[in-house]
Amino acid sequence: MRGLFLLVTASAALLFTAAGFSQSTENTAPATDAPIASSQAAGMSTTPPSRGKLIAIAGDCAACHANPAGGSEFSGGFALATPMGKVYARNITSDPKTGIGGWTLQEFDQALRGGRSKNIGHLYPAMPYTSYRYMTDDDVKALYDYLMDEVQPVQNAVPETHLGFPFLRSAMVFWDALFSGSGKAPTLENASPQIQRGQYLVDVLGHCGECHTPRGLMLQSKAGSEHLGGAVVGSWYAPNISSDKNGIGRWTDEELKKFLEHGKVKSANAGGDMGLAVRVSLSQLPQSDLDAVVAYLKATPPVVGQPLAPVVEKVAPIEPASVEPVNADYKAFFDASSTNGTLLYLSACAACHGVDGSLAKGAGPSLTHSGAVRASNPINVVQTITTGINLGELDQQHLMPSFRSELNDAQIAAIASYVRQRFGGIQQSVSESEVVSILKGTHDIPWLLLNARWLAWLGLIAGFAVVIGGGLLIARRARLKKAV
Amino acid sequence: MxxxxxxxxxxxxxxxxxxxxxxxxxxxxxxxxxxxxxxxxxxxxxxxxxxxxxxxxxxxxxxxxxxxxxxxxxxxxxxxxxxxxxxxxxxxxxxxxxxxTGITWRFLPEDFKLQSTHGVGRDWPIGYDDLEPFYTEAEYFIGVSGMDSDDQSGKHAGLAYPHRSKPYPMSPEAKPYSVQRLQMRLAPMGMRIIHAPCARASRNYDGRPACIGNNLCQQPECPIGAKFSxxxxxxxxxxxxxxxxxxxxxxxxxxxxxxxxxxxxxxxxxxxxxxxxxxxxxxxxxxxxxxxxxxxxxxxxxxxxxxxxxxVHPGFASFFEVDEPLWQGRGQYNHAIMVNWRSGDHRKESAAFTMSPWNVNKTADLTNILLQSKLIGSKLDAAIPEAVGRTVMMLSILEDLANPDNGVSLNPNWKDALGLPGLHFKYRVADYTKACLPNIFNDSANIAQAMGVKKAPMLEYFITHGxxxxxxxxxxxxxxxxxxxxxxxxxxxxxxxxxxxxxxxxxxxxxxxxxxxxxxxxxxxxxxxx
Structure with missing residues (x-):
């Protein structure tokens, strides 16, 4: 049985690597290697909140290790959607049974920076150990102390993650061997202490690249060449945040800082998981750290990524009566099947966003400035219409409601097309099937990953065929030899 | 099966x-x-x-x-x-x-005991305390904005009334300009204009955005989903x-x-x-x-x-042309209500009522009136916004008493597409209800005096609320x-x-x-x- 297991994982790994999809394997430095900057340099106070707590905030631990049942933070259970399936964030409170209460510092470190858990073995890189591996020893210790001493132990048994074949935990040995260093950001020459601090916050603690840096076919980071250049993650698009003009190159420092702190500026609104990151992490960073993050992002190597359409300066006026006919008879009153983007926009959207897309001031971007509208892919427009935007306690006055129960996929496609054409100057329309794939989270996922299950089985069967065929051949030869 | x-x-x-x-x-x-x-x-x-x-x-x-x-x-x-x-x-x-409109009052404890307190109408079989926990549950379900410290009866000045087991889920929305002015100028006449608790979110609530004052609360429906529905x-x-x-x-x-x-x-x-x-x-x-x-x-x-x-709650509407532009129709459809007559011994003889500056823009009605005048051309054009800006509509809700003669019964002479009957619908405003009109007219006179009204109300009529x-x-x-x-x-x-x-x-x-x-x-x- 065990032999079969090994054979399966080995052939899966073989299939992946042999298929020629591997990226250059960067040096897999030991976990303690190359700290980029020390937390101490930023002058973090050791008075409350404790240093460990600040590291937990900057590390955005609470976003994933949340308890969706509403329990206290860090007790886990939140399911992170990945192309391979749901990965459940563990309970990282000090509860000895269901949490990490019995762990030594070394064991904690091995999980945090090495990707191997005392309890469950190899972690999936949904846990950003490929970024955390560059944390300083001091910070690892401070975080350990915080979780052990300050966070209340909570008993909460978290469901096991079962991604199934071929994505087995044991197969992660091979992934780690090849890619655990892939998240290493380019080193900046002559970086000031502030920029170094910013890089530590962005690339190590904040693990921004886990979402914003594109991934290769084996989900390894492309930080070497396209660091922070924008990527599809889950069912949202994490935009280019490199210093290129298609990234944040044209943002002022003040805008960037305001966005990190409040989740909204003239050209962007933090939706999806970015909203969460702003709420539980970025908005709580000290001012000096926010300045450091801004300084570093402005200093990152520019990555062109997907182009951002120029701002549409003047939106042509529209006469609502021209697209809103008087209802002809009673049937028209409840016929809500229209896929006329103009009509839908005027009825469902214009009360907040204005007929010309310029309203909703204070609520977030005008549609003509919005980076999501001007992006070359429609993912975030579709997501925003469907799921809305809610910054929670950060902004109690503005919220975009979800339109999921009011509009079907074709209507969401029609509004997305209308909004992008009219306010983003992007002529390409969004199809209903695109909306479906965006919402399912299968949009723009590597073909290999989407099809990995049957491919791996195919590889396994082929492997068996080779083994059995070879065995038969040998047996036959042996028989022939005997016969001779 | x-x-x-x-x-x-x-x-x-x-x-x-x-x-x-x-x-x-x-x-x-x-x-x-x-x-x-x-x-x-x-x-x-x-x-x-x-x-x-x-x-x-x-x-x-x-x-x-x-x-x-x-x-x-x-x-x-x-x-x-x-x-x-x-x-x-x-x-x-x-x-x-x-x-x-989304107005979400609790009834007052005495409202449940109209007969035993004032000798008119009927008592409810349950009282305020029986319903209080469910008022609270409903308020949190709906998402109600309200003022915890208000006396909503007009009779317990300075004390929050009726009592509540939990505060309102949300505080009131920002006050429309017209309400600010009316409160300031009517307070000296002893008129208690308070916030009308409502189902409009004053902050993001349960996936709903905060109200942005589209002023369409019931004509036909909140266009942004801030109001519970x-x-x-x-x-x-x-x-x-x-x-x-x-x-x-x-x-x-x-x-x-x-x-x-x-x-x-x-x-x-x-x-x-x-x-x-x-x-x-x-x-x-x-x-x-x-x-x-x-x-x-x-x-x-x-x-x-x-x-x-x-x-059906008869209502009495009066339109006043006041001496300053208040531009009703900005902000919430109905934000404030005068509660002086909501409770009290007067209910022995005449109906309780509440009166509110109805925060709607009456351009269509007022234009119709001005079209009957001799004004034409640019003078008419100038007169319309002038009238709209300075017109205040006061609308009251009058207490109604149960009368077995008012009601609905089947009307077999009318049939819908499925062959089902229509309804006879009979309603007369009760004498008890009409008996509160002197109090309304008295208040109207006070409003007119306080707001510098020079002419008699442009329009006055009985309506029924929905x-x-x-x-x-x-x-x-x-x-x-x-x-x-x-x-x-x-x-x-x-x-x-x-x-x-x-x-x-x-x-x-x-x-x-x-x-x-x-x-x-x-x-x-x-x-x-x-």
């Missing part, structure tokens, strides 16, 4: 029916909701309203369907009334509580597993010898019939359709009170009421009526929150029993 199609069937998918359905579903019961009208998304209602030439008919945007007539369908109500208008009803998923309650019920069938009209209820309801049957809008069985039946068809269904089936009428005691009550009254005595204190029919142990139609008295404030509170109370009761 299973013995029952569901544990509970709720007839009428409005806000109140949805609350009962939700409670039962949360308790693990199977629930079907049946709705005569169609499903219409909010954006479609907005579009219907914008493209409609009939802006004066508030329920027109929800449609007028041959198989599900509403109270404004031509001929459906055979009216014998002495008011200018009559209440609107909505036949659509979400019900009439989609078309509401009946279809949101239905959405919550469906999320909890309640099955909804729309465009089906229940017209038949069958009972056994003991009076228990054994089955119901409905027609689809094309006349296809289906029969369903449940353990418990709930009719939540508002105060017209609920008695109509029972009258059609000769049920629940041991008392002879079925369909009687209709109350507040239907009384047709299936609740009480402990089966000889003079239709349902008991738990909203169960005296005559049918597995039939409940969840509607504002059960109110024994009307009070002088908007009835909806009390309806939701009663629905929560009945919902818990039904969920535990079935």
């Amino acid at each position: 299973a013995e029952y199609d569901a544990d509970v069937i709720v007839i009428g998918a409005g806000g109140l029916g949805a609350v009962v359905a939700l409670q039962a579903a949360k308790a693990g019961k199977s629930v079907i909701m049946l709705e005569a009208g169609p499903e219409i998304p909010n954006w479609k209602v907005i579009q219907n309203w914008r493209s409609s030439p009939r802006k004066d008919n508030f329920v027109a945007p929800y449609g007028d369907y041959p198989w599900a007539p509403n109270s404004y369908t031509k001929g459906y109500l055979d009216k014998d009334i002495d008011t200018l208008r009559w209440p609107g009803t909505v036949r659509a998923v979400g019900g009439t509580s989609r078309h509401w 009946g279809e949101m309650a239905v959405e919550k019920a469906r999320a909890a597993g309640v099955k909804l069938r729309s465009e089906v009209v229940v017209d038949t209820l069958k009972k056994d010898g003991s009076g228990k309801i054994t089955s119901l049957s409905y027609q689809t809008r094309d006349g296809v019939r289906q029969t369903l069985k449940a353990k418990t039946y709930v009719i939540a068809g508002h105060a017209l359709e609920t008695p109509k269904l029972l009258l059609m089936n000769e049920l629940a009428n041991r008392s002879g009170q079925l369909g009687r005691n209709l109350m 507040h239907l009550m009384g047709t299936v009254m609740m009480g402990d005595d089966p000889s003079n009421s239709v349902v008991d204190r738990n909203l169960r029919c005296h005559d049918h142990e597995n039939l409940f009526l969840v509607t504002t139609g059960v109110y024994p008295s009307s009070t002088a404030v908007n009835p909806t929150l009390t309806g939701y509170a009663l629905a929560f109370r009945a919902g818990h009761y039904i969920a535990a029993e079935v």
Whole structure:
């Protein structure tokens, strides 16, 4: 049985690597290697909140290790959607049974920076150990102390993650061997202490690249060449945040800082998981750290990524009566099947966003400035219409409601097309099937990953065929030899 | 085949029916909701309203369907009334509580004891304390903005009243300019203008955005979903597993010898019939359709009170041209209310009333008036905004008393597309109600004096608010009421009526929150029993 297991994982790994999809394997430095900057340099106070707590905030631990049942933070259970399936964030409170209460510092470190858990073995890189591996020893210790001493132990048994074949935990040995260093950001020459601090916050603690840096076919980071250049993650698009003009190159420092702190500026609104990151992490960073993050992002190597359409300066006026006919008879009153983007926009959207897309001031971007509208892919427009935007306690006055129960996929496609054409100057329309794939989270996922299950089985069967065929051949030869 | 199609069937998918359905579903019961009208998304209602030439008919945007007539369908109500208008009803998923201003008062403790306190009208079989926990539950469900420290009775200056077990979920929205000015200038006359608690979110609440003052609260519906509305309650019920069938009209209820309801049957809008069985039946068809269904089936009428005691809340509207532009029509549709006459000993002789500066833009009405004048051309053009800016509409809600002569009965001479009858609708404003007019005129004179009004009110008229009550009254005595204190029919142990139609008295404030509170109370009761 065990032999079969090994054979399966080995052939899966073989299939992946042999298929020629591997990226250059960067040096897999030991976990303690190359700290980029020390937390101490930023002058973090050791008075409350404790240093460990600040590291937990900057590390955005609470976003994933949340308890969706509403329990206290860090007790886990939140399911992170990945192309391979749901990965459940563990309970990282000090509860000895269901949490990490019995762990030594070394064991904690091995999980945090090495990707191997005392309890469950190899972690999936949904846990950003490929970024955390560059944390300083001091910070690892401070975080350990915080979780052990300050966070209340909570008993909460978290469901096991079962991604199934071929994505087995044991197969992660091979992934780690090849890619655990892939998240290493380019080193900046002559970086000031502030920029170094910013890089530590962005690339190590904040693990921004886990979402914003594109991934290769084996989900390894492309930080070497396209660091922070924008990527599809889950069912949202994490935009280019490199210093290129298609990234944040044209943002002022003040805008960037305001966005990190409040989740909204003239050209962007933090939706999806970015909203969460702003709420539980970025908005709580000290001012000096926010300045450091801004300084570093402005200093990152520019990555062109997907182009951002120029701002549409003047939106042509529209006469609502021209697209809103008087209802002809009673049937028209409840016929809500229209896929006329103009009509839908005027009825469902214009009360907040204005007929010309310029309203909703204070609520977030005008549609003509919005980076999501001007992006070359429609993912975030579709997501925003469907799921809305809610910054929670950060902004109690503005919220975009979800339109999921009011509009079907074709209507969401029609509004997305209308909004992008009219306010983003992007002529390409969004199809209903695109909306479906965006919402399912299968949009723009590597073909290999989407099809990995049957491919791996195919590889396994082929492997068996080779083994059995070879065995038969040998047996036959042996028989022939005997016969001779 | 299973013995029952569901544990509970709720007839009428409005806000109140949805609350009962939700409670039962949360308790693990199977629930079907049946709705005569169609499903219409909010954006479609907005579009219907914008493209409609009939802006004066508030329920027109929800449609007028041959198989599900509403109270404004031509001929459906055979009216014998002495008011200018009559209440609107909505036949659509979400019900009439989609078309509401969203004002969410609690009734006062004394409102439940009108007869024993003032010797008029009827007492309720339950009191404020019985309902208080459910008021709270309803307020948090709906998401109510209100002022915890207000005396809402006008009689307990400086003290919060009535008492509450929990604060309002949200504080009031920002005060519209016109309200600020009116409060400042009317306070010296002793007029207590307070915030009207409402279902508009003043901050993001339960996935709803905060109100941005579109001023369309009930004309036809909040365009951004800041105000709670009946279809949101239905959405919550469906999320909890309640099955909804729309465009089906229940017209038949069958009972056994003991009076228990054994089955119901409905027609689809094309006349296809289906029969369903449940353990418990709930009719939540508002105060017209609920008695109509029972009258059609000769049920629940041991008392002879079925369909009687209709109350509609007459209102009295006056328009004043004040000496400064207040530009009513910016901000919330109805934000502030004068409560001086909401409670007190005067109720022995004359109706309680509340009066509010109705924050709407009256351009159409005022233009019509100015067109009758001699003004033409640029002078007319200038006169319109001048008049609109300085016109204040004061609108009151007058307490109504139950009178068995007011009510609805079947009108077999009118038939809808499915062959079902129309309704005779009779209403007279009570003398008790009219007796409060001197108090209103006195207040009007004070308002005129304080606001520098030089002319008599431009317009004055009786309207009725869209507040239907009384047709299936609740009480402990089966000889003079239709349902008991738990909203169960005296005559049918597995039939409940969840509607504002059960109110024994009307009070002088908007009835909806009390309806939701009663629905929560009945919902818990039904969920535990079935």
